[in-house]
Amino acid sequence: MARLYIEKSGLQTSMQDLGRIAHADLGVPLSGPMDEMAFRLANHLMRRSSNEACIELYMGNVVLQFEAACQLVLTGAEVECRCENKLYTTNQIIGIPEGGRLIIPRFSSGQWAYLAMNGVFFTQTSMGSKSFYPGISEKSRFTQGNELAYQPERKPIPPSFLKIKSGNSGSSRMIDAFRGPSFYLLAQFQQEMLQNQPFTLSRNQNRMGIQLEEKVPHALAEMISTPTYPGTVQLTPAGTLIVLMKDAQVTGGYHRVLQLPVSSMSQLAQLRPGATFRFQLH
Amino acid sequence: MNHPIQIVSIGPDIVEIHWPETISEPILFELLTVKNWLARHWAEKIHRMYQGYQVLGMQVNAGVDTESCVSELRDRLPRSLEQEVDRPQVRSWKVPVCYDLQLVPELTRYLEEKSLALSQFIDVHTRTTYRLYCYGFLPGFMYLGGLDECLHIPRKTNPDRKIGAGSVAIGGSQTGIYPMDSPGGWYVVGKTPVVFFKQGRLEVPFRPGDSLRFDPVSLAYFDELQQKESLSWEEWEEHG
Numbered sequence: 001m002a003r004l005y006i007e008k009s010g011l012q013t014s015m016q017d018l019g020r021i022a023h024a025d026l027g028v029p030l031s032g033p034m035d036e037m038a039f040r041l042a043n044h045l046m047r048r049s050s051n052e053a054c055i056e057l058y059m060g061n062v063v064l065q066f067e068a069a070c071q072l073v074l075t076g077a078e079v080e081c082r083c084e085n086k087l088y089t090t091n092q093i094i095g096i097p098e099g100g101r102l103i104i105p106r107f108s109s110g111q112w113a114y115l116a117m118n119g120v121f122f123t124q125t126s127m128g129s130k131s132f133y134p135g136i137s138e139k140s141r142f143t144q145g146n147e148l149a150y151q152p153e154r155k156p157i158p159p160s161f162l163k164i165k166s167g168n169s170g171s172s173r174m175i176d177a178f179r180g181p182s183f184y185l186l187a188q189f190q191q192e193m194l195q196n197q198p199f200t201l202s203r204n205q206n207r208m209g210i211q212l213e214e215k216v217p218h219a220l221a222e223m224i225s226t227p228t229y230p231g232t233v234q235l236t237p238a239g240t241l242i243v244l245m246k247d248a249q250v251t252g253g254y255h256r257v258l259q260l261p262v263s264s265m266s267q268l269a270q271l272r273p274g275a276t277f278r279f280q281l282h
Numbered sequence: 283m284n285h286p287i288q289i290v291s292i293g294p295d296i297v298e299i300h301w302p303e304t305i306s307e308p309i310l311f312e313l314l315t316v317k318n319w320l321a322r323h324w325a326e327k328i329h330r331m332y333q334g335y336q337v338l339g340m341q342v343n344a345g346v347d348t349e350s351c352v353s354e355l356r357d358r359l360p361r362s363l364e365q366e367v368d369r370p371q372v373r374s375w376k377v378p379v380c381y382d383l384q385l386v387p388e389l390t391r392y393l394e395e396k397s398l399a400l401s402q403f404i405d406v407h408t409r410t411t412y413r414l415y416c417y418g419f420l421p422g423f424m425y426l427g428g429l430d431e432c433l434h435i436p437r438k439t440n441p442d443r444k445i446g447a448g449s450v451a452i453g454g455s456q457t458g459i460y461p462m463d464s465p466g467g468w469y470v471v472g473k474t475p476v477v478f479f480k481q482g483r484l485e486v487p488f489r490p491g492d493s494l495r496f497d498p499v500s501l502a503y504f505d506e507l508q509q510k511e512s513l514s515w516e517e518w519e520e521h522g
Contacts, residue, residue: 024331026417029421127483224336227334249420251333259296
């Protein structure tokens with residue numbers, strides 16, 4: 001077993017697997033990767049099972065030191081990582097030598113990235129998952145000086161010259177969405193706003209949800225709390241739209257106007273505040 | 283079947299069962315019966331089960347077709363409700379709560395806003411039996427029904443940055459316990475010594491359908507309970 005030392009932690013670095021499947025009826029959020037597509041790709045490239053825990057990074061600016069040699073891959077956001085004067089792009093297999101230092105600068109595009117290993121990271125499982133969540137996991141994020149145990153796989157993955165195009169650059173700004181239960185309660189012009197109007201991501205976003213700038217004024221009656229899922233788009237009494245993400249609470253008292261599939265949540269997670277998109281309703 | 287039920291699909295992987303939009307015990311028990319039935323018969327289809335007051339939601343596994351789930355449920359649910367074996371087994375609990383102003387100085391603000399005397403407040407808050415409808419907001423946060431109308435108070439317009447774990451609070455027409463530290467807009471009115479989390483595990487025996495009463499305890503007894511290494515909820519079950 002070897003150790004990974006976090007020399008520079010970045011803003012919001014955490015462990016994520018596919019989340020806490022059980023216990024939603026005890027109020028436990030799912031958690032898991034903000035960009036699940038990139039997370040799955042990372043484990044796929046490292047030939048791991050799809051639920052293997054990866055390190056999730058937000059915006060970059062992370063430096064890691066590895067005690068033992070290992071292979072890694074970084075997926076999701078666009079960034080050029082450096083290790084021992086070699087440069088590695090997103091989705092490329094990174095060879096870390098013994099004592100190697102991996103420098104991940106600020107992402108050039110996108111917001112979330114996944115670091116998977118040809119091997120295993122050892123972190124605590126709490127309530128059936130390694131995903132960090134405040135109050136349930138030991139930590140809610142990594143900080144400078146933290147250490148993490150890992151076991152590199154003995155058999156290396158042969159380097160591939162196949163270049164996997166990253167999904168972020170010039171990604172389509174159409175976001176697939178399905179109608180939520182309250183969609184049908186809206187007036188036609190409000191339904192059309194949701195379908196036709198461009199929406200802008202606000203700064204008000206975290207692992208729980210992303211608030212949008214444009215408002216959809218409405219006169220819907222207040223409602224009692226109902227289940228909410230990752231991907232549920234809520235409409236607050238003030239007309240604000242909130243896209244619920246992976247750490248969102250499991251019930252909510254706001255109207256549920258749309259429901260996004262995992263692929264749409266992944267797309268939105270990578271768009272920075274100020275970016276615009278439209279919902280493509282199915 | 284007592285109540286009209288609507289079964290809908292949302293997107294490619296969510297199926298929901300809706301009861302009429304009202305908070306009612308008969309609806310809760312009907313919902314819980316269906317939930318138990320689903321746990322027995324649909325375990326291999328359901329990825330994650332969600333529960334609100336009158337909505338049961340399920341995320342189905344990849345490859346399960348939601349439209350056929352909807353039609354199958356429409357066929358089978360009426361009969362499932364007749365299954366005696368699925369009726370929820372409800373239990374009754376006492377939850378020790380200390381209302382001492384030394385421990386809970388914030389209670390003064392609530393009492394002032396409501397123009398209530400401390401003894402009056404404790405009397406009303408503890409004489410009610412609350413029904414646990416569902417969990418939400420935070421892991422382990424219970425949505426309890428039954429708060430006496432004379433204790434209702436609008437939520438604070440500016441939420442507090444931190445309400446401590448174990449705080450018993452009132453917001454709007456609801457009362458509840460904060461299982462972990464959290465920002466919140468409710469008024470803190472008491473404190474329970476019982477912990478909801480042990481080493482990252484949620485350890486509560488309460489299940490939707492159960493009933494809870496708040497049992498007033500002195501500051502001295504609160505301290506004693508809090509010092510116990512592992513205070514078991516089992517001691518607080520009420521029988522008969």
